[in-house]
Amino acid sequence: MSPATSAAPLNGAPARMYLPIATEMEQVEETFRREMHSSYKYVDELVRYGVMLGGKRLRPALLLLTARAVGEVCPAHITLATVVEMIHTATLVHDDVLDNAATRRHLATVNARWDDEASVLLGDFLFSHAFYMTAAVDAAACRTIGRATNIVCEGELRQKGSRGCFELTEEDYYGIINAKTAELTAVCCELGARYAGASDAVATNMQSYGRELGIAFQIADDLLDFTGEEHETGKTLGTDLQQQKPTLPLIHTLNNTASAAERVAILDLLADQSPVTAILPHLDANGSLEYARQQAIAFADRAIARLESVPASPAKEVLRMLPDFAVRRSH
């Protein structure tokens, strides 16, 4: 078994040592820490806390793995990998205000430890610092990162606008998760490839890999809101339902499989803010949990197929594992 495949690669610090990009991931951490500081004590404590709030560092890992799979990792990759994690952290910090969340990955959220105001401003600080850093690369990177971030925001707004819209179609759902999640993972892989000197064809392929991985990941993540073990996911089950956020299993049942009578019964349950345990049997009986699982697997498989455009390498091996890993979480 090669070092690259001997452990789940993104699941905590020790396993990082097995990544073919372990040194570069350390450089990203160092860069993130070095950039997030202030001469003013209050600001300094807050922005340093921001560095710890990110999670699995999936996005920088994707960017660096793609770079390594295509060619060589260069200083622009370290900058851009730090930038994508900074932007992701900004969206998490703002999400936590909106969700009124108290903890994230066993750490108090900024809104819990400071307040909403500090969270909004920290998110803005992270966004603007990320854009400032990107400018050290070139204008094309600024355009790509600016555009992707804007699409992420639009996706989050679309999702917000669709709260309580239980007539949402699968197409709408895919449009939303494509924007709010897959746009950034797509851009990670595109930038990783481009700054390693990839041809347009390879860069486009890697962008598609990142997009399909992101979609697979989000379907699986949404499924966990119905079927996850709280002690494993660290999340409260049924949060999406509570927020009236329709995701794939529910959309599938309501639009594709439920009878008119069952549909009305489910909509009544939703209107009554019923717990997830009241909805789950309907989704299960309609095969919608399994349907969502299969859709996630299909996107994961499509992502893996994109890797044919790059030669065999330890980095490619990890990229091949990631979609399975993303989907397996929901099994």
Added chain:
Amino acid sequence: MSPATSAAPLNGAPARMYLPIATEMEQVEETFRREMHSSYKYVDELVRYGVMLGGKRLRPALLLLTARAVGEVCPAHITLATVVEMIHTATLVHDDVLDNAATRRHLATVNARWDDEASVLLGDFLFSHAFYMTAAVDAAACRTIGRATNIVCEGELRQKGSRGCFELTEEDYYGIINAKTAELTAVCCELGARYAGASDAVATNMQSYGRELGIAFQIADDLLDFTGEEHETGKTLGTDLQQQKPTLPLIHTLNNTASAAERVAILDLLADQSPVTAILPHLDANGSLEYARQQAIAFADRAIARLESVPASPAKEVLRMLPDFAVRRSH
């Protein structure tokens, strides 16, 4: 009387016609409107509302007037003028969430008409779109705009960290308003000059003009919180005090002029959340309102002196009037 000096230039739409940059200001409005849209109805309504929320369009006017005073207005100026207004609007939208404000310039705030979540996401949308647009200019503009926005955020965080710190010094106060307000006005004038082909010396001079104008404006604005007429300013008096935000008149009284006994009495009043009418006589008796006024005038005069580096023109005439206009508001 030349057209440029025949009306207060930034006070409502009809007066805009007198600006030597009237056509360009219209182009900025058109660009802002054209860029702020979405194919999704909910998002579209929200982002279009964002365009109306800005106010006096001071920042784009500064950028364009500087360009015109130094040389010719070019397409990059129109883009950058739209960008600075977009960033300013983003900070306003986020401020309104933090302040729980219901109206701004006689329009319902986004948080009042939609909710806090929509406000946070709209602000993020505006920021990211601004950075995306900047990339169409060049990497140097991205760096300048990214850096300035980051400094604005840091300044807002510093101000937040200094709530209730009534030992704040004048130096701290100037540091905060320099970051949160004057950094962006400085950058407007610097970019206006640079993209009109100014020499480094002239660009630096214009940057200082923008910075000193921004500081004069902020001192005057803070003074209005004590002495303004609510029906004229459209703002509730004493908001800063209510938020335990020390500004120049109070800092001057507490640090420079009040006796130890009076200092204790004022701190007691502040601790009791006393109304502005209870604090005002102390500031007046200590000459601190007049002191702040004189400081604002001094910065306005310094700004005006910077204009010696550009030749006479209608644009220069407006730039010469602006600092007086900013300061006169507090008389």
